[in-house]
Amino acid sequence: MSDVFAARRARLRDRCSAAGNAAALISRPANVRYLAGGAPHGAVLLLGPDEDTLLCPRTHAGGNTDGRVDDQLRLTVLATATGDPAVAAAGALTPSAVESLAVEEHHLTVARHRAIGSVAPRLRLADLGCAVEQQRIVKDEGEIACLRIAAEIADQALGELLESILVGRTERHLALELERRLVDHGADGPAFPTAVATGPNSGRCGHHPSDRRVEEGDFLSVSLGADYRGYRCLIGRTFVIGTSPADWQIELYELVFAAQRAGREALVPSAGYRDVDRATRQPLEAAGHGEGLAPRTGHGVGLEIDEDPQLAPAAMGKLDACVPVTVGPGVHLPGRGGVRIDDTLVVRPEADGGPELLTITTKELLAL
């Protein structure tokens, strides 16, 4: 397993060297975890010309570190409680021959960047940009295995909820119940705050669970995901409460379902990000719901629940095999409610059977 991390670091080091930087400082936590195996709180990773060092802040008793950290890394725990490991990393480079250090300017604050510059005034600070984020887009099979387990856990938690009595329970309670079940089934935690939306709230993107109770005739939309060994998936489903959905509910559901299916079917290697978005968005626009649509219809998942690629109208780039993405259109009708249907899938070549659906809970309109 350790070799996986070493290989990721070697690839990044090659890229840095090609850009004329002998060293790189990784500070964004998900990037540190990707390259080091684990990311103790506040730790930064220094990719040096000779060796790689994980620098951790001094915490409590004995400088507790993360058991998953690659043991090929040198580990340094700061001597003082107030020091910044990023500044210490730059300081450690000062006596060396390294002339330039690439840093994550999209993550480091202006104040930290300046502190690094002060401690190592002769070091030229370059921008690493989103090199690590780009490297993270295509997943290896070990990462996909974690996502697959995370999706199974989310499916199980959701499946159990559907077997329980829902009418009369609040959105908040249902969300907490789902999170408890995620952990029951082996998640390290929820991948993001679970969203449960009922009645007029249903179908709203990013709805915060409220004290509204589930009522007969409601749409109920749920969005949840599990974090399994750091890898995060997402599933979103909409149900109807009671035995007889209204006509408008059936129509709206079928429309969003058709849009979501179109998006899933567009997931082939070398499809443009914007083309997948277009495939999902077009049926909704054609039905007159273009105005209220979210700015994107899906995104990458991995060590973060929201990472590249973005499936959006102006997104540049093309899908590769082994890129996990969500496809999750939704329509919300103010005052009435709406529908969201969201899956996590892995892009696969058609020869391998096409996109691999990780979240397998049915997308039929269930009346609960």
Add this chain to the structure above:
Amino acid sequence: MSDVFAARRARLRDRCSAAGNAAALISRPANVRYLAGGAPHGAVLLLGPDEDTLLCPRTHAGGNTDGRVDDQLRLTVLATATGDPAVAAAGALTPSAVESLAVEEHHLTVARHRAIGSVAPRLRLADLGCAVEQQRIVKDEGEIACLRIAAEIADQALGELLESILVGRTERHLALELERRLVDHGADGPAFPTAVATGPNSGRCGHHPSDRRVEEGDFLSVSLGADYRGYRCLIGRTFVIGTSPADWQIELYELVFAAQRAGREALVPSAGYRDVDRATRQPLEAAGHGEGLAPRTGHGVGLEIDEDPQLAPAAMGKLDACVPVTVGPGVHLPGRGGVRIDDTLVVRPEADGGPELLTITTKELLAL
């Protein structure tokens, strides 16, 4: 209520003007919330010479905003989904007579700072520093009322847990149960991830709940808090499982309890931060536990669960009345476990009865 926020902004504006900056851009979410009443995701606050504007990213349907936002603010929702409100704020200043803009260099990334500079090249960017954080240290009675309710909620959740059967349940389950109870009692959510540590894990600072089950004879240490209208408190307690605590458990408990009491008693207006830390730390050091102690024994709470002041050996500054802080020493004996006892209190003058204890759950050693 709205006038509270306007007064906070007026105070900050005075401070900025005195430093020669006619405008300030607030980007750190807790600071935006403090000054604007609410902080929609990604929003920034522009304090201008004439009017104050909250700039929000475009989100989904209709540019949803936060209902708590002060209605004296001008509200701008960006036209595009990819724009940065901080950059838009600087752009909006360009045609005005404003020559310099103070920004939060400890929060803005290098990349965002540069983007602001590019859109408004004639604007001089100054550093606001931690001016808002400093303004947040002393709380008004409205803020303290929120903290008081948050503490009551945490006390209730903890009290209910103590009445249930604990042996055989995992740390993870107990933590989730506590979080559910926090929400049951009216919390907007947990103030931070609830920590439950049993047996050899007990007393460890920042322990992540594991699958270890509570056993007879264990120490059980719990740290939780509620978020009530954005204000966050903290309570930590340690219990013993079974009817007869071992001698070492009683001794260790009494030691940590004495240290925590000494810290609480040191909370008087104009006491040095380091002196409070010293009062808490000294009994533990005298008993030979100096090595493994955490770098600090308490900290401020408010819109963030961990804010200034820091109660630590090298901290500079003195307490004021109406500053809420935690006092929470802990000792962990590797392989055996340990004790943490943590309260949230508000510093008050002795004439007003001394420190106000917000978290009132008993600190007697309970055998459960």
